[in-house]
Amino acid sequence: MNDMTPREALCRALNTYLHANSYMPHRLKRYMNSQPDEPRRILIRTGLQEAIARSSLSPAMYEGLTDSLLGTQPEVDIWLAKLWAYLYEGGPEPE
Numbered sequence: 001m002n003d004m005t006p007r008e009a010l011c012r013a014l015n016t017y018l019h020a021n022s023y024m025p026h027r028l029k030r031y032m033n034s035q036p037d038e039p040r041r042i043l044i045r046t047g048l049q050e051a052i053a054r055s056s057l058s059p060a061m062y063e064g065l066t067d068s069l070l071g072t073q074p075e076v077d078i079w080l081a082k083l084w085a086y087l088y089e090g091g092p093e094p095e
Contacts (some may be wrong), residue, residue: 006058009010009040010047018083020067025086025093030088048087052080 002069004012017028032041051057062076063069070076085091 004040004043006047006050008047009043010051010057011061013044013047014062014065018066018068024084029087031032045088048080048084052077052084 011026017024017031032044035041036045055073056078057076058067059070059072059076062079070079072076082091082094086094
């Protein structure tokens with residue numbers, strides 16, 4: 001059984017796939033779509049939904065996970081919404 005929270009799963013995914021030294025959103029998209037009902041993927045999706053809805057991923061936390069700077073909370077929120085659109089709505093790859 002997995003004791004990871006949705007937030008922890010999202011943080012791990014951001015650090016793994018979207019770090020400045022290994023920016024691979026296409027691989028995250030492929031991972032998320034390969035088995036969308038798999039528990040870890042559900043946790044990541046839920047974590048992303050919660051982070052967008054609650055503005056709960058601070059600029060400092062985002063920078064710590066990705067080594068990329070987004071200076072304000074609205075910038076983080078907009079970027080996460082773009083990531084959601086890319087992963088689940090056919091939007092363009094976020095930069």
